[in-house]
Amino acid sequence: KQEVTQIPAALSVPEGENLVLNCSFTDSAIYNLQWFRQDPGKGLTSLLLIQSSQREQTSGRLNASLDKSSGRSTLYIAASQPGDSATYLCAVTDSWGKLQFGAGTQVVVTP
Amino acid sequence: DADVTQTPRNRITKTGKRIMLECSQTKGHDRMYWYRQDPGLGLRLIYYSFDVKDINKGEISDGYSVSRQAQAKFSLSLESAIPNQTALYFCATSDPGLAGVETQYFGPGTRLLVL
Numbered sequence: 624k625q626e627v628t629q630i631p632a633a634l635s636v637p638e639g640e641n642l643v644l645n646c647s648f649t650d651s652a653i654y655n656l657q658w659f660r661q662d663p664g665k666g667l668t669s670l671l672l673i674q675s676s677q678r679e680q681t682s683g684r685l686n687a688s689l690d691k692s693s694g695r696s697t698l699y700i701a702a703s704q705p706g707d708s709a710t711y712l713c714a715v716t717d718s719w720g721k722l723q724f725g726a727g728t729q730v731v732v733t734p
Numbered sequence: 735d736a737d738v739t740q741t742p743r744n745r746i747t748k749t750g751k752r753i754m755l756e757c758s759q760t761k762g763h764d765r766m767y768w769y770r771q772d773p774g775l776g777l778r779l780i781y782y783s784f785d786v787k788d789i790n791k792g793e794i795s796d797g798y799s800v801s802r803q804a805q806a807k808f809s810l811s812l813e814s815a816i817p818n819q820t821a822l823y824f825c826a827t828s829d830p831g832l833a834g835v836e837t838q839y840f841g842p843g844t845r846l847l848v849l
Contacts, residue, residue, distance in 0.1 A: 724778075726774055
């Protein structure tokens with residue numbers, strides 16, 4: 624059974640610092656891996672999707688890497704801003720299109 | 735208007751009551767999902783439907799049932815609510831599209847409290 628783990632569970636950084644969020648998974652037979660952002664009172668928003676054949680994806684200040692063989696993904700957020708405060712979830716997709724989520728990392732960026 | 739809507743947004747009910755959570759989408763997607771989220775845990779899949787005639791159990795379906803009334807509507811029912819069903823419930827939709835690039839679109843969530 625696939626298990627997805629995110630470390631740390633919570634993170635607080637001053638504005639301007641780079642954020643590094645980690646995700647690990649136990650079964651490397653995934654179709655893709657996604658990073659989501661969750662804001663209170665709102666649903667999840669997809670940030671980046673990395674296909675199983677890719678090593679990384681970038682969008683603006685966000686960069687996500689994927690190492691299938693070691694079962695790891697890292698989300699980097701450069702030059703953090705208070706608006707980056709949210710919970711970040713990673714999820715792996717199986718061959719049926721179903722997602723398995725990690726518990727998330729709660730991020731606070733202080734001005 | 736939001737692509738995926740959920741009603742109600744908040745609900746308080748008592749143990750033993752039957753309740754229904756509703757989800758509607760305007761994205762034209764065939765696939766729809768119901769998840770629950772508990773503090774400190776990730777989202778867990780309750781039920782999913784790949785089209786109107788296809789309903790499948792997810793990881794934690796016990797105590798829940800679903801109805802896919804139309805392509806755009808997917809309802810989740812708690813036949814006899816119990817306190818450990820207190821959670822945040824999310825509906826989501828997806829379009830298979832190109833293999834490996836499917837993403838899911840989430841509603842804003844329904845916060846349910848069972849007393």
